Amino acid sequence: MLMRLSRFHLATVKETPADADVVSQQLMLRAGMIRKLAAGIYTWAPLGLRVLRKVEAIVRAEMNRAGALELLMPSIQPRELWEETERWQRFGGQLLKIKDRKDGEFCYGPTHEEVITDFARNELRSYKQLPINFYQIQTKFRDEIRPRFGVMRAREFLMKDAYSFHLTPECMQREYENMYSAYTRIFTRLGLRFRAVAADTGAIGGSGSHEFHVLADSGEDAIAFTSVGDYAANVELAEAAAPAAPRASAGEALRKLATPTQKTCEEVAALLGVGIERTVKSVAVIGAQGFVLVLVRGDHTVNEIKLSKLEGLGEYRLASEAEIVEHLGSVPGFIGPVAPRLPISVIADRSVAVMADFVCGANEAGFHLAGVNFGRDLPEPALVADVRNVVAGEAAPNAHGHWSIARGIEVGHVFQLGQKYAKAMGAEVLDENGKTRTMYMGCYGIGVSRIVAAAIEQNHDGNGIIWPESIAPFHIAVLPLGADRSERVREAAESLYQELSAAGLDVLLDDRKGVRPGVMFADQELIGIPHRVVVSDRGLEAGQYEYRSRRAAANEMRPVEGFVAAIVAAIQGAIPD
Secondary structure (H helix, E strand, O other): OEEEHHHOOOOOOOOOOOOOOOHHHHHHHHOOOEEEEEOOEEEEOHHHHHHHHHHHHHHHHHHHHOOOEEOOOOOEEEHHHHHHOOHHHHOHHHOEEEEOOOOOEEEEOOOOHHHHHHHHHHHOOEHHHOOEEEEEEEEEEOOOOOOEOHHHEOOEEEEEEEEEEEOOHHHHHHHHHHHHHHHHHHHHHOOOOEEEEEOOOHHHOOOOEEEEEEEOOOOOEEEEEEOOOOOEEEOOOOOOOOOOOOOOOOOOOOEEEEOOOOOOHHHHHHHHOOOHHHEEEEEEEEEOOEEEEEEEEOOOOEOHHHHHOOOOOOOOEEOOHHHHHHHHOOOOOOOOOOOOOOOOEEEEEHHHHOOOOEEEEOOOOOEEEEEEOEOOOEOOOOEEEOOEOOOOOOEOOOOOOEEEEEEEEEEEEEEEEEOHHHHHHOOEEEOOOOOEEEOEEEEEEEEHHHHHHHHHHHOEEOOEEOOOOOOOOOOEEEEEOOOOOOHHHHHHHHHHHHHHHHOOOOEEEOOOOOOOHHHHHHHHHHHOOOEEEEEOHHHHHOOEEEEEEOOOOOOEEEEOOOHHHHHHHHHHHHOOO
């Protein structure tokens, strides 16, 4: 495609916007890709839209290749559908609710499970129509309580969501694997470093689930992966291996120690001169069975997802200070499992269950206990379970080496929904025996606009964005130096511009008048064009162009003869099939 910069809207800025929190947001604003309209709502300028559409095209191509059928569902959805699945209230404040002139209640769709299930129950009648997979690329709206990070966590965003329908769970599993493979191809073609990780299904529901994460230091999510094999999981699901050694015998007497201002395990360990791994952290929660004290080692963190999967704790909440005082007799900071004021249930992490002579709160303000042992000083825990986050370097289960931790940005998610929505909404078909059967569903989402930001987080330097060739707004920029003074330069740049475009590349010609070379170079580096070629009188006299890859440290002089063929081959070779 041909594009002259004199006819293109490029609005770069030097200063970093004060309200931009992450690199992608800063660079997208500085490069003029987006402009903020309201909190979490952005206009995509022509430069940004070119990238967005390239991402969208790759997603669409691979979904079509995988056999999915594209449709387009309304963004505005009636309350009645959401009442059928009981999500009108349960979805919470993220659901933007609106009324029409007749007081009919609607929402601006944050997701489309209800709409697609309604479509399927009206369109699908027989097992002969199954399996089938419908997808769309549509604008969504979730009223984030604190939108931030630009398009990374916006309220309005572009998403690809797909939904498959099946007669059996085995068929659903096959399509799940098909989508997993399609997603792998998508992110490979996008030129991104990514990992697929086992994940929790969250508010969407269902059984099996994998997230696709773009690896970046700025990622919001922690990903755990094993050093042996290729298993990876969100930290919220990664299993901590059970300790191999049994609990040692008690070796110390129970004693109460003054800790007047020390409330955290770190502070207590420092005061007592012991390792933090010898301390026990107590977290008080309220579950279906009442007051529960959860114990983890002082250097570990309670995993909320793992905890919520335990019986009776599916809808748990943190205990209030008043409830803590009522049950334990002390304020937070000094609580523990020994001698509570009222009967409580104790859940211990696996690592705590094998501890001897540990330190914990004394249930008295200003004091902790040392030399604490199960069976002697307090009863054995009611339940021992894996309720903590794994830690980098510790052993992974099943001889998979050790856990490593990386940061990732979630850009895709595949679910096995099962019959959750189909059952609630009566989505049924007749099987081969004429019997009515509830369909099984899969759900597969990709954050199309989020990918643009994630790609920047993974690909940038001090000068700006470094786009992978497959999604760059332009593959190469042609920069004529002194074109206003040299007809030869103008003609050579124009000819090169036309040749590169004819070879199938997206080419940007910087034909702006009166713009200094330094500004040209700075703009091209900021907006991240992967390749640039400088046309100058000096170079033409020598039969050369000055070429530089955006990822290279220095310029190269390349012969004019054969330049187009060489650069086309380089760019095509850098774009995954």
